[in-house]
Amino acid sequence: MEDDNEVIEVPEAPPPPPPIDPALVTEAEAAKDEANKNFKAKHFAAAIEGYTRAISLNPNNAIYWSNRAAAHIKLENYGAAVADAEKATELDPKYIKGYYRRGDAHFALGKYKLALKDLRTAAKVAPRDPDLRKKLAECEKEVKRLRFEEALAVPESEAISVLATLDLSMYDNIEESYTGPRMQGNPTDGYVITEEFVEAMLEEFRQQKTIHKRFAFEIIRQAHTLFRSLPSLVDVTIPDDKHFTVCGDVHGQYFDLLNIWKINGKPSPDNPYLFNGDFVDRGSFSCEVIFALLAFKLLHPEHMHLTRGNHESKSMNKVYGFDGEVKAKYNGSMVDCFRELFCALPLAYCLNGRVLVLHGGLFSQDGVTLEEIRKTNRFREPPEDGVMCDALWADPSPVPGRTPSKRGVGLSFGADVTRTFLDANGLDLVVRSHEVKEEGYEVEHEGRLITVFSAPNYCDQMGNKGAFVRFNGNDMVPHFTTFSAVPHPDVKPMAYANSFLMGM
Missing domain, CATH: 3.60.21.10 (Metallo-dependent phosphatases)
Structure with a gap:
């Protein structure tokens, strides 16, 4: 089981990649800008296509990968978002949005402990970011809730049917003020x-x-x-x-x-x-x-x-x-x-x-x-x-x-x-x-x-x-x-x- 108080270390930056033809860099930026417009217009599939083109032209830009992760999140493609955010953090270990995106995707999948680890890594880079602090607090709350439920959990074979033991007598006296439909x-x-x-x-x-x-x-x-x-x-x-x-x-x-x-x-x-x-x-x-x-x-x-x-x-x-x-x-x-x-x-x-x-x-x-x-x-x-x-x-x-x-x-x-x-x-x-x-x-x-x-x-x-x-x-x-x-x-x-x- 993960330790909620584990020390989070921000990875070291990798060696710089070989230079890319400036013309390709310019073309990649144009593709990214077009994708950003589609993202703002909520055309997320088109945005993904644009970011993918930008990545194909310049795969060394962490922003392109992180932006594509954000578009994947909007389309609920959380596995793809995790992979893209992972690549963004590999390219630039201090790029906070990479950890953000991966944390968002892990949270959406119900993987709260992994989300918490990502957000704590991001907090090392940007400890005063208000949105990050809010997300971190929410994630910590979910991890605590999950641990509490795990502690109280019983095997499925021993679980008691809620509906079979449900006592509805407390609701039998329907208030005179109720004017809605009645069975x-x-x-x-x-x-x-x-x-x-x-x-x-x-x-x-x-x-x-x-x-x-x-x-x-x-x-x-x-x-x-x-x-x-x-x-x-x-x-x-x-x-x-x-x-x-x-x-x-x-x-x-x-x-x-x-x-x-x-x-x-x-x-x-x-x-x-x-x-x-x-x-x-x-x-x-x-x-x-x-x-x-x-x-x-x-x-x-x-x-x-x-x-x-x-x-x-x-x-x-x-x-x-x-x-x-x-x-x-x-x-x-x-x-x-x-x-x-x-x-x-x-x-x-x-x-x-x-x-x-x-x-x-x-x-x-x-x-x-x-x-x-x-x-x-x-x-x-x-x-x-x-x-x-x-x-x-x-x-x-x-x-x-x-x-x-x-x-x-x-x-x-x-x-x-x-x-x-x-x-x-x-x-x-x-x-x-x-x-x-x-x-x-x-x-x-x-x-x-x-x-x-x-x-x-x-x-x-x-x-x-x-x-x-x-x-x-x-x-x-x-x-x-x-x-x-x-x-x-x-x-x-x-x-x-x-x-x-x-x-x-």
Whole structure:
């Protein structure tokens, strides 16, 4: 275990590199300046291209590497950001932003001890930097919290179900002042969700109000019971004369979720949906999104489906806002209930035996079968490798084979991996989410892999469209609908996130 009080030494500067043609240096600076303009305009992918060109012309400039790391952080490519920041600090051990960037990326990955080491190294160079001091204090707090949790941790086999022991009697006497929607039934005989309740709840959320804690806990508990009964891979049959809609990440963008249902209709037996993970975090209406999705799942259990995403996890929720939002709008006990609920969400769905839908992507080894996914133990926090990790975190790549992930978790896989997996399992297509796309979707890997992302103008800054994909049961050909962001109340994304991230 690392010592929090270890002595941090700033590395010595390396020998100076051989000189570069001044014309190339000038060209590299021009590429960097153009990339900086794209960064300020929030065109982060274009910024990365510009910094990459600058690096190719002059690889000895630490600023280029650090700037590219910053752009990677904006696109959540934390593994790539760590590598670039590492190079910046190698070129110039006293370049403070190199340590900053690497610390930011490590923090975003939940690697608080590594982040703390980077920030302490930076503090040796710039001990009076106010932003650095603030980040250092926040990181030290997270490391202390982590150590406290580790000290109290019990083996998974001994963990007690929060939902199974949940006593809701303290919420049974609903205050007369509560004017919001009420579930049908009572504490003695049980509560039943109705269409009237769901419609009233959606409107309550639109007005930035909450539902009573008694009903909120009831929705979580009933949904958990339902999800626990499902396998890790669920088979869905779409009749020839019916259709089926798959949506990608929503990320707490409640008003854009309502717009999807305005465009395509609400979930019902005649209009089934699958929401493919990452319902929460980043957007500041995550409670509204998850309760809306769960309520429709309870109302139409055979026609509303939810896949687990990498943000339906403890480590992500602590950093990216969901924990803070639940505590602000409801209470801390509900955070633990959501943790347990998220661990019950299926990892994948197979549509008509032809289309596999999962949040991240394919696997680090050949030979994975649908049956293996079906039997994977998902009732836990995501591990750092294996089938479950890959299903939540992997990304497609234009490069053949398997390569390290730019995220720092999972892997990247090429078209050959997709082809081999689909052919071996008798499938036509993979549908996944997990990545923002300019048009809301992208078709790649010889047309056999689709990414769909349903959070338009992601985090109020990316300018992307959202999309959903619709299949008809008779042919299972994908049909895409794209849409733009709609206005929402003046609550900024990440409003409930860890304050460390505000400076990233």
